[in-house]
Amino acid sequence: MRLNEGAIGRQESVSAISLALFVSAVFTLDSHFAYSGGNSSYIWLPLSVAAAFGIFLVTAIAMERSGCPDIFAFMRYVYGEIAGTVIIFLLAAVLIYAAYLPLEVFVNAVHNFIFVEAQFARVALWLIPAVALQAFLGLECVGRTAKCFAYMLGVLLIVSFIVPARGFEPFRLYPAAGDGLGQAVKKGGLSIARVLPAFIAPLGMTGGMQGIKNVKKYGLISACIAVFLCAITQLVLALSYTYRELGELFLPLYRINMIMLGEGYFFRLDKISLFLWLIGAVVGTGFYAYGASLFFCRAGRVRDIRPAALSLTGTVFFFILLANSATHAVMDAIGDILVNWGTLIAALPLLAAALISAIKKAKEKRNETA
Amino acid sequence: MSFIKRILKALSFEEKNAEFELLERETGEPGYMGGWKECTPEEREKPHDIPRSLKKCNERLRREYRIDINPDIVVREFLLGGSIPALAVFVTGMAGSSMINDFILRDGMKKGCMERATPPLAEYAVKNVFTMAEAEISCDWDKLKIAVSEGRTAVLIDGEACCILMDTRGFEHRSVNTPQNEKTIKGPQEGFTESIRTNITLVRRLIKTDDLVCELRQSGGGNNLKIAIIYREASANQTLVNEVKRRLAKIDTRSVISAGVLEQLTEEHTFSPFPQLLNTERPDRVAAYIMQGHVAVLIEGSPFANVMPVTMHTLMASPEDSYMREPQGTVIRAVRYTGALISVLLPAYFLALALHHQGLLSVEVLATLVSSRKMVFAPLGSEMIFLLVVFQLIREAGLRVPGSIGQAIGIIGGLILGQAAVAANLASSVVLIIVALSGLGNFCIPDYSAQIAVSYFRIGLVIAAWLGGFLGIACSIVILMCWLCSLKSYGVPFLAPFSPKVYSKYPMIRRGPVSAHSRASDFTNTREDTRV
Numbered sequence: 022m023r024l025n026e027g028a029i030g031r032q033e034s035v036s037a038i039s040l041a042l043f044v045s046a047v048f049t050l051d052s053h054f055a056y057s058g059g060n061s062s063y064i065w066l067p068l069s070v071a072a073a074f075g076i077f078l079v080t081a082i083a084m085e086r087s088g089c090p091d092i093f094a095f096m097r098y099v100y101g102e103i104a105g106t107v108i109i110f111l112l113a114a115v116l117i118y119a120a121y122l123p124l125e126v127f128v129n130a131v132h133n134f135i136f137v138e139a140q141f142a143r144v145a146l147w148l149i150p151a152v153a154l155q156a157f158l159g160l161e162c163v164g165r166t167a168k169c170f171a172y173m174l175g176v177l178l179i180v181s182f183i184v185p186a187r188g189f190e191p192f193r194l195y196p197a198a199g200d201g202l203g204q205a206v207k208k209g210g211l212s213i214a215r216v217l218p219a220f221i222a223p224l225g226m227t228g229g230m231q232g233i234k235n236v237k238k239y240g241l242i243s244a245c246i247a248v249f250l251c252a253i254t255q256l257v258l259a260l261s262y263t264y265r266e267l268g269e270l271f272l273p274l275y276r277i278n279m280i281m282l283g284e285g286y287f288f289r290l291d292k293i294s295l296f297l298w299l300i301g302a303v304v305g306t307g308f309y310a311y312g313a314s315l316f317f318c319r320a321g322r323v324r325d326i327r328p329a330a331l332s333l334t335g336t337v338f339f340f341i342l343l344a345n346s347a348t349h350a351v352m353d354a355i356g357d358i359l360v361n362w363g364t365l366i367a368a369l370p371l372l373a374a375a376l377i378s379a380i381k382k383a384k385e386k387r388n389e390t391a
Numbered sequence: 392m393s394f395i396k397r398i399l400k401a402l403s404f405e406e407k408n409a410e411f412e413l414l415e416r417e418t419g420e421p422g423y424m425g426g427w428k429e430c431t432p433e434e435r436e437k438p439h440d441i442p443r444s445l446k447k448c449n450e451r452l453r454r455e456y457r458i459d460i461n462p463d464i465v466v467r468e469f470l471l472g473g474s475i476p477a478l479a480v481f482v483t484g485m486a487g488s489s490m491i492n493d494f495i496l497r498d499g500m501k502k503g504c505m506e507r508a509t510p511p512l513a514e515y516a517v518k519n520v521f522t523m524a525e526a527e528i529s530c531d532w533d534k535l536k537i538a539v540s541e542g543r544t545a546v547l548i549d550g551e552a553c554c555i556l557m558d559t560r561g562f563e564h565r566s567v568n569t570p571q572n573e574k575t576i577k578g579p580q581e582g583f584t585e586s587i588r589t590n591i592t593l594v595r596r597l598i599k600t601d602d603l604v605c606e607l608r609q610s611g612g613g614n615n616l617k618i619a620i621i622y623r624e625a626s627a628n629q630t631l632v633n634e635v636k637r638r639l640a641k642i643d644t645r646s647v648i649s650a651g652v653l654e655q656l657t658e659e660h661t662f663s664p665f666p667q668l669l670n671t672e673r674p675d676r677v678a679a680y681i682m683q684g685h686v687a688v689l690i691e692g693s694p695f696a697n698v699m700p701v702t703m704h705t706l707m708a709s710p711e712d713s714y715m716r717e718p719q720g721t722v723i724r725a726v727r728y729t730g731a732l733i734s735v736l737l738p739a740y741f742l743a744l745a746l747h748h749q750g751l752l753s754v755e756v757l758a759t760l761v762s763s764r765k766m767v768f769a770p771l772g773s774e775m776i777f778l779l780v781v782f783q784l785i786r787e788a789g790l791r792v793p794g795s796i797g798q799a800i801g802i803i804g805g806l807i808l809g810q811a812a813v814a815a816n817l818a819s820s821v822v823l824i825i826v827a828l829s830g831l832g833n834f835c836i837p838d839y840s841a842q843i844a845v846s847y848f849r850i851g852l853v854i855a856a857w858l859g860g861f862l863g864i865a866c867s868i869v870i871l872m873c874w875l876c877s878l879k880s881y882g883v884p885f886l887a888p889f890s891p892k893v894y895s896k897y898p899m900i901r902r903g904p905v906s907a908h909s910r911a912s913d914f915t916n917t918r919e920d921t922r923v
Contacts, residue, residue, distance in 0.1 A: 030891050131862055135748070147862050151869040158877040165876035165890040166869065292751055296861040303869050 023325045024318060025159020025311075026229035031239060033164030034223070034230045036171040037308045038243035039250075041119075041219040044305035046070060046251045047274060048298070049122040049215055054360070055208065056267035061199025063255035065209030067248040073213050074244035076368050077220035081237045083375035084224070086382060090233070092224040093319040099374040099381070106320050108370045112221055113316035115367050117333060118359060119218035120309035121340045123302045124148060128341055130272050130295060141345045148303055149338045155307030156314050156330035160229040163311050167304050174301045177294060178250065182257050185277050189260040199264070214363025216247070221367065222312030225319065274298070310334050439532045445476050445549035452480060455536070464539075469496060471516065472505025476549040480535075485542030487561020494522050495544055495557060513551045521546075525558035537615055560588075565694075567593065570672045572839065577714040582672045583694040590674070590689050590696070591619055597678035602626070610653065610690060611642030618653070619689040621677070626684050626917045634881055635686045635699060650695035653688065657697075659879060664844035667880040669698040669705055676710045684917035700881035702888070702914070704899050706838040707731065712902055720902035728900055730835025734845055737829045739852035739864050741822075742775055747860025763819040771822070772857035778818055778826040779850055781808070786830070887914040 029037075046066055055062050080092070089095035092112070097105035128145045136144055155163050199205050223236045230236045258273050270276055275295050314330040323329060344352035359366070442448050449466060456464045463483045471477040479495055498504070498520055508515040517526050529535060530553040535545050542560035567589065570582030583590045591605055602625035610616045618639065622632055638657040647653055650670055658667040671677060672695050677687045680698045688697045707727060712720040744752055745760055752760070767774060785804030789797040805827070812818040829849060836842045848871060855863030878885035887893055893913035 032892050033890060135860070136862070144862065147859050147866045151866045151873070154870055154873045158873055161884070162873050162877040165884065165886060166872050168890045169872050169876065169886070292748060293861065296865040299862070300865050300869055303866070307873075 023327070024228075024315060025157075025161070025326050026226065026315075027159055027161035028231060029161055029164035029229055030231075031235070031242070033161075033168045034235075034239040035242045035246070037164045037167040037304075038219055038223055038239060039246045040167050040171060040174070040301055041222070041305040041308045042070060042216055042243060042247035043250055044123045044302050045119060045215050045219055046212070046247060047254055048126050048272065048302060050212075051360075052270050052273065053268055056264045058200030058204055058264075059196045059198075060194070060255075060259045060264035060267055061197075061205045062208075063252050063259055064198075065205045066212060066255050067252040069209040069212040070216050070244060070247045070251055072209070073217040073220050074240060076213070076217060076371055077224070077240050077244075078237065079375045080224060080371040081233055081240065083378045085233050085237075087378045091227045091319075092221075093316075095224075095378070096370075096374060099377045108374075109316055109320035111366070111370065112225075113313045113320060113333075115363075116218050116222055116309050116313035116316060117336060117340075118355075119215075120152070120306045120313060120334075121337045121344075122215070124152065124306045124337060125341045125344055126272065127299050127302045129345070130275065131299065133271070134275075134295065135292065142342055145338060145341050148299075148306075149334060151303045152306050152310050152337070153331055153334035155304070156310035156334055157327050159326070160226055160311060160315075163304070163308050164229075167308065170300055170304055174297065177297050178254070181274060181277060181294065182253065185257070185261050189257075191260065193261070193263045194259055196264075210364060211360060214359060214367055217364070217367045218309060218312075219243075221371070222308060222315075225312060225315050306337070310337065441530055441532050441535065441547065441552050441554055443550055443552045445478060445547060448547050449478060451532075452478075467496070469500055471499050471512075471546075471548060472508070472520070473500065473502035475505055475512065478547040479544055480539050480547070481544040481559060482539060482542060485540075485562045486544050486559040490523075490559040490561060491544055495546065495559070498522055499546070511551060511553070512548050513546075513553050513555050516546070516548065517555055521555065521557060523557040523559075527556050528553050529556055530554075537609070540615060541617070564589070573671060573673050573676070573710060573837070575673075575709075575711045575714065578710050579673075579675045581674055583674060583689075583696060585692050585694055587617055587619055587689055587691040590694075591621070593674035594621055594678055594681070594687070594689075594696075597674060598623070598681060600625075603681070606636075608639070610647040611639065612644050612647030612652075614646040614648070616647055617691045618647075620686060621681060621689065622686040623681055623684070626682075627686055628684060628916045628918065631684075631700065631881055631915070632686055635688065639688070647690065649693040650688075650690050650697050651693075653690050653693075654697050657688075657699075659881075663874075663878060664847045665703070665875070665878060665885070666706065666838065666840035666844070667699075667701065667878070667885075669701045669838070670695050670840065671698060671710075672696070673710055679710075679713065684915035700883035700915070702880065702883060703875065703885050704888070706841045707836065709837040713905070717902055717904050721900065724900050724902060727835045727837070730832035731845060732832070734829045734832030734836070735848050735852060736864075737832070738775055738779065738825055738849060739856035739867075741825050742772060742853055743856040743860040743864055745771055746857065760819075760821055763821045766816040767819050768816065769818075772853070774818055774822055775826070775853055775857075776850065778812075778822055779829075779846075779853065781812075782826055782830045783846065883914045 046069075050062070050066070055066075080095075084092065084095045087095060087098055089098050093105075093109055096108050099105065100108055124145075128141070128148065132139065132141050132144045155166060220240060223230060223240060227233050227236050230239060254274060258267060258277065261277055262270065262273065267273055272295075275291070275298060310330065310333060311326075313333050314326050317323070317329050317333060318326050340352060343349065344356075442451065449468070452458070452466055456466075458464050458466060465479075465481055465483055467479040467481075469477055469479065477499065479491065479499075481491060499516070501520075504520050505512070505516070508519075513528050517528060529538070535554050535556065538556045539545050542562055544557050544559040546555040546557065548555075564586040565584045567581050567584055569580045573582075581593060583593065595603065595605070600623065602623050604620075604622055604624045606620040607617055608620070610618045620632070620635060620639070635657075639653075642653075642656050644656060647656065654666065654668055654670060655661060660667060669676075669680070674696075677696045677698060681687055685698050685700065688699070690697075708724070709727075712724060715723070749757060764771070769777065781804075785801065785808070789800045789804070791797075792800060809818075809823050809827070813820050813823060833842055833845055833849075836845060852864060852867050852871075855867040857863075859866070875885055876890065884891055889899060891914075
């Protein structure tokens with residue numbers, strides 16, 4: 022078996038999961054969907070991360086109780102051989118889509134903000150080798166790379182909060198709860214689909230992350246970090262722009278420095294921040310790409326992850342090109358389905374599996390006592 | 392078909408390789424001694440026992456050593472104790488003739504010295520006749536030949552199926568001198584020499600513990616050089632020691648000449664630009680790493696030791712760091728890391744700014760850049776690569792020529808050539824400064840192999856920046872980091888102790904107090920380290 026799982030520790034695991042969570046939560050957020058009716062994203066986005074963590078925790082506890090070492094064994098235990106394999110393939114597809122989303126956003130950003138004259142495919146082509154190499158080299162590489170860049174991105178985030186601080190205005194928080202509690206709950210619920218893949222992937226990486234108990238621990242730490250960072254990032258955005266302005270902005274966390282700094286020496290450094298965030302997105306995507314390859318290999322009982330890693334990264338590249346070609350309707354349709362039903366598609370198999378395993382376990386106990 | 396054959400014949404494809412024919416002798420065995428891996432299976436299965444008959448031994452020695460054309464191999468016949476026929480075999484120049492004369496031939500030829508001898512005669516002779524400090528009895532023919540090749544003297548006695556091997560090594564070698572490439576101001580001024588015995592002694596002088604093990608064995612190359620595996624038995628991780636031994640045992644090549652060849656034959660990623668073990672000529676450095684639980688390998692004929700495992704921070708550390716005060720050591724390290732960063736990133740960063748992101752430059756900088764490049768005909772990217780290549784040329788030329796001329800080449804290359812290039816509009820002064828700064832940063836890296844690796848990355852990043860601006864740099868940096876993160880040296884991740892985080896943070900940028908160095912690095916996982 023050459024699944025390149027290796028062994029990584031707490032810091033590497035937490036860095037990889039938190040980075041993937043943050044990138045998926047903050048950068049893939051559709052501004053129109055999130056802010057157009059009033060901005061309460063600083064409440065519902067962290068809550069959606071917390072809810073995704075809840076689903077992860079329920080699944081992880083069910084896995085632990087059933088004695089399954091990873092999600093692959095767990096799915097097969099709960100749903101049987103064939104249905105379990107199908108669901109693992111479905112989760113692999115979810116991870117591929119999770120890899121596609123941030124990459125597509127950043128390819129668009131680089132194309133629209135920096136290389137306007139360049140062909141879209143050429144911009145995308147730069148990112149693919151970096152993602153493919155991570156998925157190819159395996160979990161150790163993904164985790165360690167994430168840790169190496171996590172500190173740099175942390176400093177960048179703090180700078181992004183400090184620089185526009187003089188322009189913060191509390192009145193921009195109006196209306197206080199956005200466009201109502203119902204809308205906030207709905208948006209939060211739909212956003213779970215965006216962040217849940219970052220919790221699904223570690224359930225398959227229990228070997229590399231040294232057991233389900235440790236994965237649970239890493240998930241909790243990552244969720245805490247992501248909840249805090251998402252809340253503070255969205256609050257900073259809310260204090261910097263009104264919800265009407267935010268609704269029109271693409272990649273507001275990058276634009277925040279550009280707009281708020283005005284003329285000055287640091288004004289020119291905003292583009293560098295885009296490329297630093299791009300590095301974060303590439304590393305986060307590498308985590309998803311490796312996760313998707315691992316799920317694919319374990320579902321198909323493939324013994325070498327490397328061909329799968331290359332081909333699935335190629336698939337992500339194909340999706341990016343498709344989404345920005347004349348036939349983008351296909352990707353739009355998939356996107357619409359996932360925005361509306363993504364949470365159900367990703368969460369239902371996990372929650373149902375947890376429930377079924379609990380019933381199965383209870384039945385087994387009853388049989389034993391009988 | 393015949394047409395194809397004719398074409399092949401015309402193109403000399405069917406002719407035998409001339410080089411191969413040169414190696415073949417009339418009997419079919421290889422034309423050099425000791426290359427048992429190259430010889431025929433029959434030759435390989437020849438008996439390794441020493442014949443009892445002295446005549447047969449003499450004939451075999453003369454045949455195998457080709458004494459008819461090898462005048463420096465001496466087979467000296469004499470009568471042991473004036474009555475027992477014996478042979479002394481040695482290589483002139485490798486063995487000290489005065490030692491052979493005084494302690495083997497003179498003692499051995501004394502009449503009556505073997506009068507009370509009872510078989511086995513060899514054992515009696517060792518105990519009562521030869522006044523040599525190091526003498527052993529061997530019954531292995533191959534061992535005899537290796538010993539003779541090393542400069543020892545073998546004495547064969549008629550009727551004995553064994554020989555006496557005595558240490559008479561007396562060849563010339565360079566004396567202990569100042570290290571040429573790793574100079575320090577405050578540290579010891581001793582460097583390794585080409586003699587493995589001297590090198591072992593230099594290490595032993597610094598580690599006076601009973602658990603220091605120095606295993607001597609053949610290198611595995613056809614030239615039968617000796618290698619020494621040095622470690623502290625009570626401390627070094629046994630798995631690491633076994634892995635080192637396993638990799639050394641796997642070597643099967645025509646020749647292993649120096650520590651550099653040995654490094655390539657034992658490392659995991661042969662194509663990695665970064666070295667995966669430390670190549671040092673300083674005994675104090677080797678001793679410090681052995682005390683930390685590392686393993687060192689010395690090879691005969693090389694003034695370098697290979698230390699394993701290493702991390703990136705080991706390659707960035709200089710022996711000087713430990714001899715200076717903590718703040719000084721830390722600041723110097725910080726300067727070194729900054730230099731390395733400048734070396735890798737500055738040319739690419741400048742190129743990306745100037746070619747793709749001019750908006751990030753102020754008007755003044757842009758004006759300076761444009762005015763300096765006004766008459767330069769080459770595109771900025773090719774100008775940068777041209778100057779980087781010129782810098783490598785100067786550096787290589789300066790290294791390969793003798794000391795004073797090398798310095799002159801540096802000055803001529805750096806000042807005169809640079810000035811001339813700017814005057815001739817071949818390069819702009821701004822780009823020249825950028826390249827010079829990055830070159831200066833490169834010299835901050837203490838390890839020569841790491842310096843070369845960084846210069847590769849620099850050119851790679853320049854090309855990426857030329858083609859893709861910051862996008863190219865960002866993607867290249869991720870790729871570079873991925874490579875570094877996946878690299879391992881004898882199972883130890885290359886970026887330890889940063890990633891994975893382990894206890895020993897001190898080999899990183901902060902040097903830390905010397906008292907904190909009392910504990911071995913976590914990543915070597917030593918036996919003595921029981922604290923969590």
